[in-house]
Amino acid sequence: MTQRFVIIGTGVAGIAAAQAIRQQLPQASITLIGDEPDLYYSRPGLAYYLTKELPESSLFPIRRSALQKLNIGIVHGRAAQIDPDAHRIQLANGQNLPYDRLLIATGASAALPKLPGTELEGVVKLDNLADTRHIIKLARKTRTAVVIGGGITALEIVEGLAARKIAVHYLLRRDRYWSSVLEDEESRVIETRLREEGVQIHYHTQATQITEKRGRVAGVLMQDGRQIPCQMVAIAVGIRPRLELAAAIGLRMERGILVNEFLQTSQPDIYAAGDVAQVFDPLTGYYNMDSLWGPARQQGYIAGLNMAGGQSPYQKLAPFNVTRLAGLTTTIIGAVGNGQDDDLVGIARGDSETWRQLPAAIAAQKGFDINRMRVMVGSQFLIGAIVMGDQTLSLPLQHLIAEKADITAIRDDLLNPQANLSETLLDFWTSWRNDYATQ
Amino acid sequence: MSLKNLFRHENTRRQALVKGYVVPETARCVQCGICSYHCPIEIDVRLHAWLGQSVKDRHCLTCGECVARCPRGVLSFEVTRFFDERGNA
Numbered sequence: 001m002t003q004r005f006v007i008i009g010t011g012v013a014g015i016a017a018a019q020a021i022r023q024q025l026p027q028a029s030i031t032l033i034g035d036e037p038d039l040y041y042s043r044p045g046l047a048y049y050l051t052k053e054l055p056e057s058s059l060f061p062i063r064r065s066a067l068q069k070l071n072i073g074i075v076h077g078r079a080a081q082i083d084p085d086a087h088r089i090q091l092a093n094g095q096n097l098p099y100d101r102l103l104i105a106t107g108a109s110a111a112l113p114k115l116p117g118t119e120l121e122g123v124v125k126l127d128n129l130a131d132t133r134h135i136i137k138l139a140r141k142t143r144t145a146v147v148i149g150g151g152i153t154a155l156e157i158v159e160g161l162a163a164r165k166i167a168v169h170y171l172l173r174r175d176r177y178w179s180s181v182l183e184d185e186e187s188r189v190i191e192t193r194l195r196e197e198g199v200q201i202h203y204h205t206q207a208t209q210i211t212e213k214r215g216r217v218a219g220v221l222m223q224d225g226r227q228i229p230c231q232m233v234a235i236a237v238g239i240r241p242r243l244e245l246a247a248a249i250g251l252r253m254e255r256g257i258l259v260n261e262f263l264q265t266s267q268p269d270i271y272a273a274g275d276v277a278q279v280f281d282p283l284t285g286y287y288n289m290d291s292l293w294g295p296a297r298q299q300g301y302i303a304g305l306n307m308a309g310g311q312s313p314y315q316k317l318a319p320f321n322v323t324r325l326a327g328l329t330t331t332i333i334g335a336v337g338n339g340q341d342d343d344l345v346g347i348a349r350g351d352s353e354t355w356r357q358l359p360a361a362i363a364a365q366k367g368f369d370i371n372r373m374r375v376m377v378g379s380q381f382l383i384g385a386i387v388m389g390d391q392t393l394s395l396p397l398q399h400l401i402a403e404k405a406d407i408t409a410i411r412d413d414l415l416n417p418q419a420n421l422s423e424t425l426l427d428f429w430t431s432w433r434n435d436y437a438t439q
Numbered sequence: 440m441s442l443k444n445l446f447r448h449e450n451t452r453r454q455a456l457v458k459g460y461v462v463p464e465t466a467r468c469v470q471c472g473i474c475s476y477h478c479p480i481e482i483d484v485r486l487h488a489w490l491g492q493s494v495k496d497r498h499c500l501t502c503g504e505c506v507a508r509c510p511r512g513v514l515s516f517e518v519t520r521f522f523d524e525r526g527n528a
């Protein structure tokens with residue numbers, strides 16, 4: 001009998017899994033269930049749609065027709081329930097779908113803070129294409145907006161609104177931006193640039209209520225009694241994995257669905273991948289959450305291979321993201337962080353738990369003007385890095401950290417404030433790459 | 440804000456007008472599509488990046504527009520060793 005594979009979620013993890021299964025099993029029945037009418041699009045690309053750098057029509061890398069050509073079935077709807085004993089899924093519209101192997105790739109959605117007024121018209125988040133369209137539509141009637149939250153998404157919204165000529169107030173609970181990942185001076189660079197763009201930053205500020213006028217946002221009330229009148233409030237305080245389906249059938253989970261290195265949940269025929277999964281890393285013995293597009297793709301692909309009968313372990317690479325913070329291109333690799341951030345609950349989009357781990361390493365720094373670089377130097381390897389502005393060293397550092405290049409020979413130079421950090425790294429990478437290529 | 444970047448990109452662009460082809464570093468790509476959007480002859484550069492394939496399309500003008508526009512440094516220009524090899528032959 002043909003095997004039936006069902007995938008819940010049409011994000012990158014789901015798409016990569018479907019492609020992997022099809023690669024392995026040309027005859028198998030594969031069905032994708034997705035609750036977004038737009039099917040698959042580049043979620044990170046939404047930020048560029050918001051800043052008007054991309055038209056909506058450019059957001060679709062793989063279209064419905066391409067999936068249909070691969071004979072991948074597409075069901076538009078919300079999966080409401082899994083019956084693991086009967087191997088069956090029930091959709092919200094009552095339809096039933098049988099499966100032999102199932103992948104849960106339901107991603108994550110924005111967490112809402114406990115703040116009166118979040119249900120009002122004019123309160124927005126940035127999870128998906130529908131949210132982005134909604135923000136763009138509201139932006140036409142908005143003069144002033146308040147942004148609450150932290151991490152990359154908060155700034156993507158700030159930038160998008162600023163690009164649409166909206167006066168933006170950005171509220172920070174403490175004294176600086178993204179304190180769990182950035183160091184003090186790095187936060188200051190970003191904040192200075194935001195101010196130059198006309199964004200008003202409010203430090204040590206907490207919203208206590210979103211006020212209304214006829215069901216619409218009228219302003220934000222703050223703990224010191226001040227009020228900012230506005231027509232839009234954007235919230236980006238972090239995300240929550242969409243765990244409802246897994247919770248209802250008692251799959252093992254913590255912050256996400258726990259999966260082994262083969263992406264298998266506590267039920268052998270059910271797999272999970274992407275933002276919803278908390279993945280076992282045999283190297284550290286921990287289960288990790290990332291909200292990163294690259295790992296979601298990789299996990300989806302590996303889950304697909306294993307669902308099709310393979311035995312491929314997922315190998316976690318140093319988490320990595322290139323983003324723009326206040327217009328400044330910033331690469332974040334590996335472990336660089338400082339722990340807590342009061343502007344975020346849990347993890348944010350484009351974020352990795354690994355970044356916050358305090359690495360057993362010494363920071364080598366180089367900074368002048370807006371171009372900054374911080375490299376976390378371990379005893380034998382580089383453990384993490386942040387490159388802001390000039391990106392010459394972004395790719396070399398990504399390679400050296402991901403491949404765990406032995407840096408013993410240059411370690412003293414890296415930590416010598418008199419030595420030229422960039423040159424040392426660039427020279428080392430050039431020769432390392434030549435050796436690596438000839439291995 | 441992104442204007443400064445644009446100027447920097449212009450520099451890269453001029454430097455890129457040499458013989459060679461565009462190579463993606465797939466791990467950095469999030470399929471946003473800015474590369475394909477800016478390709479003057481509509482090569483689907485994004486698809487190449489997804490598949491991890493160099494853009495060895497004979498129509499490619501090697502103008503470097505996609506390399507310069509990519510916000511995440513996915514694309515780079517690999518110069519073909521055509522002249523070197525000939526010279527050394």
Ligand SMILES: Cc1cc2nc3c(=O)[nH]c(=O)nc-3n(C[C@H](O)[C@H](O)[C@H](O)COP(=O)(O)OP(=O)(O)OC[C@H]3O[C@@H](n4cnc5c(N)ncnc54)[C@H](O)[C@@H]3O)c2cc1C
Nearest residue numbers: 009011012013035043044078079106107274275291292293
């Ligand atoms: C604005 C923005 C910018 C980002 N920028 C970056 C970046 O620069 N770099 C980076 O690495 N990452 C970035 N990310 C994060 C990245 O997009 C995610 O890590 C990635 O999309 C996760 O893929 P996924 O397939 O696990 O989940 P998703 O892409 O979230 O897909 C899950 C899909 O499942 C659907 N679904 C959920 N439940 C059900 C159900 N019960 N039935 C049917 N369908 C369901 C959802 O609607 C969704 O379509 C960004 C995200 C956003 C929103």
